[in-house]
Structure formats: C-alpha cells, structure tokens
Amino acid sequence: MAALQTDVLVIGGGSTGAGVARDAAMRGLGTVLVERRDLADGTTGRFHGLLHSGGRYVVKDPPAARECVPENAILRRIAADCIEDTGGLFVTTPPDDPAYAEQFLAGCRATGVPVEELPVGEALQREPRLNPRISRAFLVPDAAIDPWKTVWACARSAQAYGARILTYHRVVDLVRSGDRVVGARLANDLTGEEVGVEAAVVVNASGAWAGQIARMAGCDVEIQPGKGIMIAMNHRLVQTVINRCKMPADGDILVPIRTVSVIGTTDVRVPDPDEAPVTQGEVEQMLDEGEVLVPGFRRARALRVWAGVRPLFQETKPGLVSDTRDVSRSHTLLDHARRDGVEGLLTITGGKTTTFRLMAEVTVDAVCEHLGVKRPCRTHEESLPGSQDGGHYWLGARLASREPVPRSEQIVCECELITRRKLEEAIDRRRTVNLDDIRRTLRLGMGPCQGGFCIYRATGILHARHGVDAETANGSLLSFLQERWKGVHPILYGDQLRQAHLDDWIFQGVLNVRELAR
C-alpha cells in the first residue's frame, strides 16, 4: 500500500473541496485533495450554473443574500474567465403575486444586492422571447459560472502551491487512533490500488455524501439529500439570467450557459445521493414553468436533463445545535472535536458554489486553529490561473480564437468548436481514457447534437493516442453513449426525438456499436 503524509487531507473534489485545497495550499499547508470520481462530477458539475447576485434570497433568507453580495464581486474578479457576465432579471409574470416586487426591492436594499428597475419595454427589448405580459423587471448582477473551469482552476492553483490532487481515489475508511482521526484509506478506482494517507487534519467536503464520510469516523451527521432537476434547452432562449420575481420555488430560473439555456430546478428528498432519478412529473413541471417565462418553451428542443443533490443538514444531536459553529444558515461547518469528541476532523457542507470561496476560508481558518498556526487567507486577492487578465468569458470566444486561421485545423466538435489539437492536448494533459472526463474538460458533446458526430471522432482520436487499445476506446464510447442516454431518454419528444434518431442512425445504423457491446 502506497502511503502519503500531509497536513490537510481534503475529501471531495467539488467547488467546496477544491476551494479548501487551494486556500490551504496558499497558506502554506501540505495539502492532499481526494475525489472518488473526476473533479466536479458531484453536485458541482450538476448544478444550475448561476453565480447568484443574492437576489433570490433577499426575502426568504437575507443572511444568505448578504453572503452572496461580496462573494459575487470577488469571483467576478478572481475567476473572471469562468464567468459570463450575463446579468440577471427578476420579472413579475402573470401568475406571480405582484406584491412580492416591493418586498424584493426592500430586501435588495436591506442586504446590499445592487438592483435597478427596468421599464417593461426595455426588459422586453433586451430579452424579446420573454413573456410579454410581465408587469415589472429588475436588473441584478447575476451571472453564469462554469463549474468545471472553476474547480479545475482552483485545483491547478492548489497544485502550483504544492497540493496533490488525486482523482478517482475513493475514501473507503477513515483511520482513527483513539479519539483522533489520523488519516484515511483510499482505493484507486481505476487501478484497484490502495493508498493510505496520514493527515494532521481531515476536511470532509463531500457535500451530500458528508454523512457517509463522517460515519467512517463514528460521527453521526444527518444529511438529507435533496434532488433538483434541470433541463438544457437547445439554444440561448435568453441572454440574461431570468428569475421569477416571487418567493423561491421550483422551475423559476432560466440560465443562459454557453450554447444552451438551462431551466431549473426542483427539490425532492431522496434516500441516497447516488440514486437521483428524473421523473416524468418533474420534467412536465419544468416545461410548464418554462412556458410561463418564455411562451413557446415546449416547442424548443430539450437537449438533456440531469439531477443534482443538495446536502440538507439537520442537527439531530440534542443540545448541540449551538456548537455546530453555524456560520450562516446557508452552510455548515462541523468541528467533530467539539461536537462528537473526535479530534482532527472537520465537516463543511451545504452552501452554494457562489459562496465556495468563503466556505473554504472559514474552514481553513478552523484548520489553522487546530494546527496552532496563524496565517491569513489570500484567496480573494489572487486570481485563478486563466483569469489573470480579468476578462470574462463571452459566447463568441472560441469562434474568435479560430477566426484568424479558419481552415487550418480540423474541428472535432462543431457545436462547441473544439479542434482536434485541443482534444489531443486535453487527452494527454488529463491522462484519461474516459470521454466523459473530456466532456467536462472541453464541453465535448454538450452542444445541440449531444455528441452525435464528435464522439465517434473522439473515440478514434483517443485510440490513436499512445497506449490506448481498442477495447478501452470502445468501452469509453459505450459508456459515453449510455451516460448521454441517461440524460436524454426522459425528455425525448418533438425535434429532440428526431435528433436522437439521427444519433441512432449514426451509432446503431452506420457504426453498429451494438456488436462492440456483445
């Protein structure tokens, strides 16, 4: 068994874990981050993509809104390239209680969320597809944030400060010595190899799985997974994030992201974070709500549906509620020494991607306290790799970068404008044979055709790379097709059904992949 030693072991490669690893490494602590799958393959890669202005919370949860305001501004600065500055609108549609608008305005003023009321005509000019019967519109600094870029940028920054990032390493057990957690046992799910890590402090940043990890140390943390579904529609129905101006509920936000727009979401308790199936009822609900925001919504193509899982923490230990160091209602930091008498273990869970940096800061503050060191947080001062020039991502960026040399390179994925060279670089850099990893890295196959054309090509290119045999390439293709089907079959109707049939034509009719699955 291979063994590692470190100051801080971070469990979970979502936005929280990546943020903690970066912060710890920047403060000079030896850091190891472990993730059972790929980075941002948990809730962070399945969220709604909204960098909150705070507007959503101004009435229902003002402290959460107050947290979003500075974090939104900080991320716009340090993670500029991961963010598209779409702006956000809160609009009062016919079914919404018109009285909420005044509460909303007052809430924005009280919590510091910058807001400006737009005349309805101006809002409609800005977003012509919007329901023309809206009665009020408010502009806020919502934006779209790319989870994969953000998490990878944090990871790369952490690495630059000496951290080690181990993906596809699953924590199978925490190691205790007396009343102290001293490390963890990991399984490399790609090679089957076992790895041991000794750590002075273990940070459990495993989101909806945090209860499972805490239990390994004998601590009882009650996490209720709450599933939310989202549907990507085949183009940018809107260019601005659109929120319904009403008490937060289901299906009330439409976020433009890259080449698509995403409607969401729901909130349904599920027993197991790894089992979050999409139901027909939820799909219908999203389409109906979409219709309220953008009339004709049901006639647009639904590209893909997926579910993310929120960790809902409930303190079940009587009398201990005050000891949970509840920084705010939006996230929870548990110090298991105080709570359970188990030293060396912290759990950080809940929150939002918008506030991940803040969550990391308070967590690493607690880590430093445990280690008896005093080092200030600097994550708000230093830009992430790729964001140093401060320019935001914009929709035409990939096209612009290709325009000077239009025909000099092969385009592998026409929807997302990915060149062959970019794909080869990503395969080599990621040292992966998993096309789904590449999808998350480059957005390969995430556009309107959902991989119909590019995935055969990517399979061929993967196979041509050093040391990848045909069986591995076939397996990667088949699992990509299966993963894609999971997100497609619950929303097959209309033109998207036709698109799916075109893809069947390619994979089953022309290529006969079925024979490879035998």
Place this chain on the structure above:
Amino acid sequence: MTYDAVVVGIGVAGLTAALRLAEHGRRVLVVAKGVGSTHLAPGRLDILGYAAGGQRIERPAAALGAFLAERPDHPYARVGARTLSESAEWFRARLGYVGSADENFLLPTALGAVKPTAVVPPSAVGGDLRTGGRFLIVGLQGLKDFFPALCAANLQNAAPVRARAVELHPPLGGEHDVNGLGFAGRFEDEPFREAVVRELRITFAPGERVGFPAVLGLREAEGVWRELEERVRTRVFEIPTLPPSVPGIRMFESLRSALRAAGARIVVGDAVVRARTSGRRVEAVVAEAAGRTVEYSGESFVLATGGFASGGLELGSDGAARETVLGLPIAGLPPHGERFSPEYLGVQPFARAGLAVDERLRPLGEDGNVAYENLYAAGATLGGAEPWREASGEGISVATGFAAAEAIVQSTAR
C-alpha cells in the same frame, strides 16, 4: 391534373413505391419536404440482421418464419416472404447491386464492428469478412470521419481476419478539414487518384484486401473504384462512415434518375401538411412551400413520410403522438413514462410505435378499420419493427414500398 398515384416522401420507401408504379405505367407524382434518410444511411439493404433474441442472422429469408412467429405485427408479416425476396431482387437489379434476401454479407463498419447486410453495391463486397483473409484499412489525412487503426483493431477481434491500418496523405491543397463529399469530388480527379495509388503501393502488401472509407467518387464512383482495383491489383472495398453518406447519395441519385426516366414528376421542397378527404377516400394532399398552398390530387396515395426521425410521425411534449399528414392514430405506443428503457442498447419499447395497417398496407383508423380505401403506407411510418435491433430498416422500406405499389396496381387494374 389528377395523378394515378401521389407518393409523399422521397426516402427509400417512397422511391421504391414510385418507381414500381411508374414501371407499371402509372402517372406518378412524388412530393417531399426534403430528402430522407438516404443521405445518412450507408446506401445498402439491411433486410434482417438479428433475430428477436439478438442472435446474428446469416440467412434472412430462411430465418423469417421463426422471426415472424415472435413478431406477428412486423411489417414483414404484412408483405410476406415472397414479396420480401422479390423486392430485394428488384432493388438489386435496379441499382446494379449484389446479393439477395437469402444470405447476409458480414461487412465492417467504420468502427470495425461487423454488420450483417443483404444487398450491397459491388464496391462493398470486397469487405466481406466471412471468408477470412488479410485486410489493409486505409485512412485519409484530413478526413475526420474515419479512423483506420481503430477499425482494423476491432476487426481483428470481431472476425477471423488479420487487419492493419495505414493513413495516407493525399494532396488537399492546404486544407485540413475535408468531409466525405469533399473527398468524393477529389477522387474524381485523375492526379488525386494517382497520388493516392502511388502512396498506397508503398505500404500495400500483396494479398491484402484494401478498405477505404466510402468516399471513392460520387457521379463516377463505379469507374473510380474499378480503376483503383486495377491499379493496386487487389480487391478494394468501401466502408461507410458518418453522414453525409456518399454511397447513400449515390443510391438516391440513381433511383431518382430512374424515376425521372420512367416519367414520374418529382417535387422536393413542398411539405405536405394535410389532406383533403371525402368519406373513406383521400382526394388530394395539401402542401405548403414558400408561403403558398398547393393541392395534389390523385387516385391513390402512398404515405412514405418516415417515422419519428423524419417527421412523418410526431411525439408532442405532452406525450401525445400522431401521424402528421392525416392525424392517423399510432399503434403500439407504450404509456407516457415507460417508452424508453434506461439502457441505451436495451429493448426500446417506443421503437415499435407506428401506423398499423391491413394486409394491403392501408393504415387503420381509430376504429380498427381501414381509414381510407385509397391510402397506403410504407417504410418507417409503419409500426411493429425495431429497425436498429433487427438491422431491418431499408429492407422494410423496400419491401413495403414495393408491396404498396403492387396493391395499388391490383386494386386499380386497367
């Protein structure tokens, strides 16, 4: 004017029905919104490649009885074994293809998977894997839709053959991204072919059969392929790859010229949106194009508008399905929420949804009776089949297009 027959749709089913009717001397109009699956598919006739249980089939005609015993609602059960074989033979002769419903070739796909197929162009036959042998799979730099090394590696695992790969560097005049059609045009240039052959000769080992992606010319394809065989002095064959399908377009052009030569009128670009009916007869179909409405009237009508893929059938976001021209009911539709299996390659209950027809291929209405006495349906609009699992799509289109034409000829005998 009133046509003897109006065929809606210009996929394989519509082309077959129209050409057969024209061959019988009928005045035929083909009206279509656009071209069909011919431009996507490999341009070959898959009749029956897999049994209901998934086993590969070597002899489709012989296997049909057992297959239909398990699939009584299959379109093949409507047309019968004889018409199936006759239609395949007619299709073969019309296109100058090779094969029959009696036996499947076993051909490589661009992934190097094997594919059982019954009737194919001569330029495909050299790829038959049943007899073993040594293969050289040739890639073309600049063509991103064919990966020879993956194809060769998979072939070795799938069939008792030896296969290796080579990538050639044909002169592309500085371009780096040329699709199959672009290559097909270039292969019609003598200097381009010369450069390919010269490079190929260096790596080619005697006794190897040489597989190219199916881009060896469009209009002059037959000549291009024969010349390559002569100059390399071995069997050369084509492997179909991603759309646009060069062999599919060749097949389409060939059938369309035959149709024109037989005197049929062809209108592509008009979308038939409804029909004018009177009692149990269709009087005319109504098409929309460029803001105007046109009526086409006829004695008989063939719906060859394709399935859910082509817009002949439609599934709404509310889960309701219908046929798009006459609003005919869809048979075999599983309940909303149970239509698709979560396993991509599993049995998909939805696949078998489509029109139900009588033994003369006339669609049934809500009441279970023939909806219109002069309306016939052919191809993917029909329910009861799982074309992907069975590898039966083109076979169904040709057999039912052929049978619909026969049914019209019989009922309107002159």
